[in-house]
Amino acid sequence: MEQAIQSTKFKNETHKAGLNILYTAWWLKTSFSQALKEYGLTHEQYNVLRILKGKHPEQMCVRDIACRMIEKSSNVPRIVDRLEIKKLVKRSVSSFDKRETMIQLTAAGLLLLEVTTKKADELFDIQLCVTDEEAKLLNELLEKLRQKEV
Amino acid sequence: MEQAIQSTKFKNETHKAGLNILYTAWWLKTSFSQALKEYGLTHEQYNVLRILKGKHPEQMCVRDIACRMIEKSSNVPRIVDRLEIKKLVKRSVSSFDKRETMIQLTAAGLLLLEVTTKKADELFDIQLCVTDEEAKLLNELLEKLRQKEV
DNA sequence: TTAATTTAGATGTATATACATGTATTGGTA
């Protein structure tokens, strides 16, 4: 990381860990986006599809999708716009509550997701060079680090 | 994290770690941006100022700034545009190589950076709840995780 | 039942990200 951001002096190890997390996330997101590119999907579009898959063939409202996104400030209606243009999802007004827009995967969306999920999972397995045990420790450390979460 | 993204089942610990890193980075970036907001700076604008500080009072060319950014795909000329409008940096053509644009902190930029750096460092110290030892371990794990870096 | 408040999501704006292209300058090569 020192090499990546051309910096060797950090205030302390915690400060360095903060930058390291930001850098690692960027690195991971970049490889991920790269892998999805040949399918014409962005990282965020993939995430929405993946979330929809969790309930498929049931529909989900925009709000439910949003609260499952990793980046909470994602603008889900706009991401859905793009998926709808590509016929990967279908919008409909909820009959239960007319304010809600229900989103459902199309057959094309489901198919594309299956292929890309395989690719994405492979990427995670190949790219992330930690053992199961180390990953567990990493998860614990990250949870502890974020304990002041609001 | 499971609560944050409403998901409890992951393919394996490594997969979970990947999402955990992405989520933690988002969380960190958000608190960071929040803290900078009252100074009218974005996260990225702050980063450029901080990088310039490292060489101050010397100037730096756009390329040198870019390769020190955490997010390598940052569009530095555009970020500099915004800093220049706010009179926090000054652009000039390099006399050494007329293709290069040299960037230098102004007195206002230096002052603002000093105040915001204090805030940012405080945030890191308060927000990141790990000991020095844990941070060290976290750094090692992240470096290992990224060993397939290109 | 009407009015006020809340909620869902669409839409607008500024900035950033990711990447492609354009322009000027430089350095290498015939």
Add this chain to the structure above:
DNA sequence: TACCAATACATGTATATACATCTAAATTAA
């Protein structure tokens, strides 16, 4: 020297992020 490739950066485009505002529908209160 003249030409060509490479480099530095500016600029254009599509999408995303972060946040504000708007509209319609539902809920609550008067």
